Amino acid sequence: MAAYLPHTEADIRAMLEKVGLKTLEDLYSDVPQEFLHRGEYDLPEALSEQELREWLQGLDAQTPRLKVFVGQGAYDHYTPAVIPYLTQRSEFITAYTPYQCEISQGTLRYIFEYQSLICALTGLDVSNASLYDGPTAAAEAMMMAVECTRRKTRVLLSATLLPHVVKVVQTYAKFHGVEIGLLPADGGETSLAALQAELAKDDVAGVIVPSVNRYGIVEDHSGFAEAIHAEKGLLVEYCDPSALAVVKTPAEWEADIAVGDAQPLGIPLCYGGPYVGFMAVRKDHMRKMPGRIIGQTADASGRRAFVLTLQAREQHIKREKATSNICSNESLMALWVTIYLSLMGPDGLREVNNLSSDGAHYLYGELLKTGLFEEVFPGKPFLKEFVLKSRVSGLQEKLAKAGFFAALPTEEGYVSFCVTEKRSKADIDALVAAIKEG
């Protein structure tokens, strides 16, 4: 620890003298005596760097190394070596928010690139600089829908959204004072008939539906935008941005807002975070969008320059009138995603989808062949994730012992599987063999 504290005894004496005090304790002379903590803090003694390393390596070693065959909002895609290498650069990772734009052009430029990439994936007009994670991005979209439509007070959530998304949006809505309605599923997909029935009540500000849902099904939203817009509500698509390389985009569904978690774009699982939420909107809703936005302009000598812009929407100016309280972004994770998409390009991202989807369909077929599983949604299109009914009890625990994280039980009593490009045919065959062995 002394390594981080450069103060020598002589320094402390000289500095105290300058401020006219005798001891370090005098710096707290204005604090009522009763609040000064007496005695020792209940903390361990300082560890040296080597001791710290050994302690954490020991904990890390206690973490079972399982091959991951589960998604449910966190996807084990491959991270190219370039990304951690570049994101660890001091100038990126130890920078503050780019308030002083003249010495933050690196951060501002990559966020501008990030915004451009999110717009390219979603097809929408404007992206912000990123939000915390997918579920909170959905919650921000919920509040934004109410703000944009005024007078309307209810937001509909599809019951096919990932469970953690539903829970976080419900939490925010409860405190923000927005009523939430759940749209039931029909055959594993959001039901248009149920949507139409709810819209008829004339109080719907927005509707949040998943592009690829909790069962892995690629949903068909034909007629959704038309029905919602006829009632002056907003359509919000919750997306896996990796899958947007191949599935119909929010813009193509005529959505007003796209949100989701950009974790599948090469961000490590890391026990759930840090990830990065994204949000893109149609231009007419730009001024109600929460979060930072970077824009292009020129400096005094006409050179291209980037700045934080449209700041009058934000909490430090609007205070209690701001659309959102967010005052940061997940900048470094946005850089992570930006580098990932730059490396992958259009062909690489499509190939990631092909490899994952082909592997998932192979696993799906092999699992059915065992006779231990039953289809839940036969014929429904999926990509990397799917659910089945299992006839084996305690399957997840059995597979964990065999070195796999797979067959995660869902709320509905199904088991969920996911395959990314990181899982080879040999991995899948080994998983199926382990299941057969029971």
Added chain:
Amino acid sequence: MKYYDKLIFELSKEGRKGYSLPKNQFPQSPELPLQLRRASALPLPEVSEPDVVRHYNNLSQMNFGVDTGFYPLGSCTMKYNPKINEEMAALPGFNALHPLQDAPAAEKVLAHMNDLLSAITGMHKFTFAPCAGAHGELTGLMIMRSYHIGRGDLGRTKVIVPDSAHGTNPASAAVCGLEVVQVKSLENGRIDIEALKPLLDSSVAGIMMTNPNTLGLFETEIKTIAKLVHEAGGLLYYDGANMNPLMGVVRPGNMGFDIMHLNLHKTFSTPHGGGGPGSGPVGVAKHLEHCLDGLKVSGFHGNFGVILRAYAYILSIGRENLRKVGQYSVLSANYIKESLKDLYKLPIEGVCKHEFVFDGLLNDGAHDDVPGATTLDVAKRLLDYGFHAPTIYFPLLFHQAIMIEPTETESKETLDAFIAVMRQIAAEAAQNPELLHAAPHNAPISRPDETAAARNPILKWQDTLPA
């Protein structure tokens, strides 16, 4: 720093690849039905790996970070980010851990962190779900509302916020469905207790405070404030943005606070990452523990990677060094204040804590006959000398606010160099104010046209292309 003017899209060449993926060993899966397939083009850049590495290296060189130089940014606690923590956060077991997996070691880290933060703050239990300070505030206010609602006390819809508060406080309250009531500050920068008293009725859910406040001043009447608010049935929320000076000296729990958040990216040394990811765990006193149940504010377990770094930091500091963090941060702030107050307006005299606020230069340029410069000019000129600017125009109590927070990880030599430059700038403002108006001169760009950026928003690369 040198100017570099490319965007990744401008390096793109059709057919170029920057990825390396395994061969496809599987039979081809069925194609998606046509109406579910993406029809539009996918305009991602096509670049090689060396293109990517050079491009982002070049971008990084237009950035300033804590590893580059001194960052006296008030309220942001820009302390050194220890490198061992980066390595520990990247340990393969944690890094590859799925959030829905059984994870005894990760749970052990969170449980241990809970104990360590409780010991440091005097709170009883923490939730690690919030991903940032503002997210922590929102979570804390949700807890505050849950507490009242749980007792059937439904009329408590107001939250009191001092006029010196961070802008996020009122915004968080509004998002949480609470009405904000401001309480004004006294001449000495502290909360006006006489103004507070009449606000304390049965509609008050609580008060949000930071102590020391945003002027870096300890709220000496905190005991009275806590008593009054509690007597009125309200709760006290502690905004942990200013926790650094209290490290090892004062525990918010002992001052009567019921709920607080910490900014692990400030007080606990995790890197800011250009604006995130952070982590804003929220701690509560024992009587509020039940309000944490079922409160789901983020996807999984919060920013675990950030929490790991902060965990490593606390273990490195240990019991014997905790107090030094607080004391040295306060010593450094007072040292700068005393060394500059003859040239910069110090509105409130006395010992500050980890930060303090000047109200601009004595020669602030407001009088036509005396040459001078504004706070913005001083900030921009500092960049030329290799320092980051302080926080400026905040808090809103002063028109020319310059808020300086040095942190404990800066040496006396660095502080002396900063002081010398601030004195030099004051001299320049008197002799050659034009030099300051046009600063910075040595940065990759000069001052950009922010009005044009806001009037005609160009928010993505595609907007720059001919239609």
Added chain:
Amino acid sequence: MSKILEGLKYSESHEWVKVEGNVALVGVSDYAQKEMGDITYVDLPEEGDDVIAGEEFGALESVKAASDLISPVSGVVVAVNAALEDTPEAVNEDAYAAWIIKVEMSNPADLDALMDAAAYKAYIKE
């Protein structure tokens, strides 16, 4: 020295009103636009919205500030100056030419609470 036009009514929050029959044109004073600096966006209400005297109906934004627009009169918005969406600088260029909304007044007596040019001049004390 800010320009103050004779014949207009002024509010304490620096809006001006020009009365044309039962319709009030509402804008912001030259003093207000100077205080704001370069205006980057005008947040407009929609035609058909109700406005209430003393309550906000929109906002002006500059790079570093946002300022609510307060309606000096009650009534219904019958027209909004949509050109300001693309050219907010028009408010800086001539604050009295750049009307923001036209209000069909429901209570013309609202006008009595406003200042005339001389009173407004004294109010801003330049």
